[in-house]
Amino acid sequence: MSDINLDEIRDTLVEIARTAGKIILERSGRVTFDDKKNAVDLVTEVDKAVEVLVSDTLRSKYPQFEFMGEESYVPGETQLTDAPTFIVDPIDGTTNFIHFFPQACISLGFAVERKPVVGVVFNPFLNQMFTGVAGKGSFLNDEKLPLRKASKLSLQGSLCAIEWGTDRDNDNYEIKVRAFESLARGLSQGGGFVHGFRSLGSAALNMSNVAAGTLDSYWEGGCYAWDVCAGWVILSEAGGKVVGGNPGQWETPIDGRVYLAVRGADAREQKKYIEDYWSHIKGKLVYKH
16 A cells, blocks of 8 residues: 555545535436435435536546446445455435535545545535545644544434434334433433533544534434445544444444444543443344445
8 A cells, every 4th residue: 555645636636626625516406306225215416417517527547446336336236345446326315415504515535455545535515525534633724623622422412423324114213213212211111311412424424523512422224335435534633533333343334324423522431331332222223245
């Protein structure tokens, strides 16, 4: 990886993100859409057009690298390898984009040996450009992350990002709902008594806000590598940690599909937080790769 200029790649991705961001902002709330899998798993012509823009630009400038995008992904055929790979979600938060709700972004990641090393997440609605490069920190616009010195990390009193997901009629959904209930319940009933939940509707923005310290954690099952690659770098460079979303899974691959992301804090606090969070998950989330 020493011969790859990660700073140059970040700058290229920032430029692409700004170009794509103008399209996203202009077309939000003005599109038709199709169901991909069901009535809450949506795609628009803008998702597809933005991915073509990103793919064409990156393949032209970096023909030696692989490319994986949400809209060109073929289940059972597209495989993430150890080769340097751009991992792209053209619009993360498509439902928000359709409704002109200002929490949608383009998520541009770069991985080497299946490890995220560059991340750019741009929300054009709020002009928020999150960036991260392995070993060089992460930023929101020009401000280094996290945005403030955070208080002690503990499950009780934390603000947690969650998502319901697109599968809502199977065991995974039931496990999620039971976990949400347990995390919210009061201490006298054995609950986590968290301050509250937030659902931004975008994995990349959830992870980026955990990196910023405005959220304490994000638990998700059902995401793909393009949902988390860019945010993973940004979070890690801000002192955060990504582990498996199922109890006991301290290491998880980028395409593991089940994640728990925790903001930066003392390592012992992070460990206790993760273990406390896991204690409220009864069962195991399982998704096909």
